[in-house]
Amino acid sequence: MQRVYEVMFIVRPDVADEDLDKLIAGLDQTVTSGGGSVRSTEKLGKRKLAYLVRKFNDGNYVLLTIEAGGSLIAELERRLRVSEPVIKFITVRMDEEDKRLAKVRAIRATKKKLSAVQPVAEPAPVAPAPPAEAPAPASTETTTQASA
Amino acid sequence: MADEATTSTPARPEGRSDGPSGRPPGPGGRGPGGPGGPGGRKFFRRKKVCKFCTEKIDAISYRDVRLLQGFVAERGKIVPRRLTGVCTTHQRRLTKAIKQARNIALLPFAARF
Numbered sequence: 335m336q337r338v339y340e341v342m343f344i345v346r347p348d349v350a351d352e353d354l355d356k357l358i359a360g361l362d363q364t365v366t367s368g369g370g371s372v373r374s375t376e377k378l379g380k381r382k383l384a385y386l387v388r389k390f391n392d393g394n395y396v397l398l399t400i401e402a403g404g405s406l407i408a409e410l411e412r413r414l415r416v417s418e419p420v421i422k423f424i425t426v427r428m429d430e431e432d433k434r435l436a437k438v439r440a441i442r443a444t445k446k447k448l449s450a451v452q453p454v455a456e457p458a459p460v461a462p463a464p465p466a467e468a469p470a471p472a473s474t475e476t477t478t479q480a481s482a
Numbered sequence: 483m484a485d486e487a488t489t490s491t492p493a494r495p496e497g498r499s500d501g502p503s504g505r506p507p508g509p510g511g512r513g514p515g516g517p518g519g520p521g522g523r524k525f526f527r528r529k530k531v532c533k534f535c536t537e538k539i540d541a542i543s544y545r546d547v548r549l550l551q552g553f554v555a556e557r558g559k560i561v562p563r564r565l566t567g568v569c570t571t572h573q574r575r576l577t578k579a580i581k582q583a584r585n586i587a588l589l590p591f592a593a594r595f
């Protein structure tokens with residue numbers, strides 16, 4: 335039973351790129367050795383922080399999408415808390431949200447299919463109607479002309 | 483005069499037709515309580531629709547700051563849904579996302595001191 339989590343953490347801005355990569359690799363190792371899998375790693379780059387965190391004004395944002403059990407996440411968080419370059423982190427559980435989104439999309443897909451069937455039937459009755467109307471006024475016109 | 487307290491003077495704001503529930507504070511008098519709800523206003527203000535329902539945005543993530551910033555005031559406070567017109571479910575999700583974003587320093591807790 336694997337749950338999907340999104341872990342976003344901020345690394346100090348004065349940390350070198352290779353150290354950052356080393357840090358991320360270490361975290362990946364923790365996940366895989368604990369029986370989880372890393373779905374994706376995203377480096378969002380340096381951003382200005384909305385408030386001062388440990389006296390820093392900007393930081394390097396990293397987003398990890400992980401499939402793991404709950405206890406592994408606790409271990410990962412402990413690692414993040416202890417590691418010196420990481421100044422803030424947040425873990426969000428995403429599997430329930432993903433399930434809900436998939437459900438909504440499935441419902442929307444079935445709705446689309448229903449509306450796609452109807453328009454084929456509509457143009458047929460519409461087409462004969464205008465030509466049917468056109469001869470009728472024309473015939474009335476001729477009769478009025480004759481009477482006048 | 484003896485009973486001055488009960489007579490309604492023109493200075494009092496609740497002179498005109500008053501709703502049973504009382505005046506909602508501020509100019510935001512919209513929703514089903516149109517005529518008879520907001521004190522003084524005969525029509526309800528141009529029924530605002532939920533932005534997420536109309537545009538069919540399902541996922542409100544703490545990561546898209548630009549979307550969240552539209553629902554956060556200048557000082558960083560979350561704007562009430564009677565002003566933005568968001569429906570209840572989306573307001574709850576929005577609040578959760580804003581609080582998550584605040585935790586990860588994407589949005590401020592209190593800004594512009």
